Amino acid sequence: MQTAAQVLVALVALIHMYFLVLEMFLWDTPRGRKVFATTPEFSRQSAPMAANQGLYNGFMAAGLVWSLIAGDPVARPAQIFFLCCLVVAGVYGAATVSRKILLVQALPAAAALVLVVTAG
Structure with a gap:
């Protein structure tokens, strides 16, 4: 379960790197x-x-x-913090934008x- 958690955290990070590129560099392009x-x-x-928003992503x-890449005791609490931030931002964005x-x-x-959380 720990490996699956880390893979999913990495995937979420990649998604937000993609948002950075879209919002900072591709916003005013056909794409x-x-x-x-x-x-x-x-x-x-x-x-x-949009560039400012991309920077936040x-x-x-x-x-x-x-x-x-951080070791114990930082890794898990940091993941929980950043993922909670993204969930809250996503819920707020869904309520206010789309x-x-x-x-x-x-x-x-x-x-x-x-x-x-469940992988502990």
Whole structure:
């Protein structure tokens, strides 16, 4: 179970690295506009906000990566902290922006959190 938990934590970190790339570098491109269903005008105007949001996703990914390489006693509490942050952010995003965020962000983080906690 421990291996499955670590694999899922790594997957969640990769997802958030992908969000960083999408929001910081691809936001105002055809790919970014397609993923986020935005218009060229909106993506151009909101690019600084999206880059800031991408940076936050990068910090979450960095925290999860750090938790994977940190030794005891830091690794597990760090994973729990960062995964809880992502679940809360995903629930808030689903309530305020799009329900899709619940599936893309909160659900993978919640699944990883359950495995981390139960793997003990």
